[in-house]
Amino acid sequence: LDCVGIPHDRCTVVGDGRDEIMGFEDYVISFIERHPQDYFFLVVDENLDVLDDSSNHETVSGSIIVQNIRKRLPPDAEKRMVAIIRSANDSSSDIAIYISRAHGFIAKGPIKRDKVNETIAPIWLNRFPSTETITETGSEAGTERGSNLSNYDVSLPYDVSREMATINNAIE
Numbered sequence: 410l411d412c413v414g415i416p417h418d419r420c421t422v423v424g425d426g427r428d429e430i431m432g433f434e435d436y437v438i439s440f441i442e443r444h445p446q447d448y449f450f451l452v453v454d455e456n457l458d459v460l461d462d463s464s465n466h467e468t469v470s471g472s473i474i475v476q477n478i479r480k481r482l483p484p485d486a487e488k489r490m491v492a493i494i495r496s497a498n499d500s501s502s503d504i505a506i507y508i509s510r511a512h513g514f515i516a517k518g519p520i521k522r523d524k525v526n527e528t529i530a531p532i533w534l535n536r537f538p539s540t541e542t543i544t545e546t547g548s549e550a551g552t553e554r555g556s557n558l559s560n561y562d563v564s565l566p567y568d569v570s571r572e573m574a575t576i577n578n579a580i581e
Contacts, residue, residue, distance in 0.1 A: 494511045
């Protein structure tokens with residue numbers, strides 16, 4: 410996320426094993442509450458596979474977790490989050506379910522770098538319509554695209570598109 414101005418120390422990846430997956434909802438709620446001035450961009454897989462203590466396979470729904478997070482957060486905190494469900498199940502009925510639980514959906518699989526913006530930007534702009542400008546902590550910064558955006562709290566949609574390509578490559 411460094412390439413979009415989000416420093417490495419402000420990025421968190423979770424989901425390594427049963428405990429992280431099963432504790433994700435509480436983790437996110439606590440994390441958002443501990444950071445009342447920050448915005449959050451979540452990309453959550455729909456089908457989260459875990460093994461229980463007896464090595465039995467279980468699939469947990471990422472969109473249900475997101476729905477629970479949204480219900481549990483106070484409105485002012487929920488407004489600072491955009492959550493996208495990522496799934497290979499992309500029938501219209503599946504997408505309708507994801508959209509009812511989260512803020513958006515992206516298909517699981519490679520997204521071409523030149524298509525990331527048109528995939529993510531509508532979701533981002535729908536959720537944060539005022540991101541035409543980005544604000545530096547405490548002051549107006551306009552729409553300049555400086556080489557170092559690490560002091561900014563919000564990334565522009567075109568920046569998010571570059572990062573999604575990076576995330577996609579890391580997942581593959």
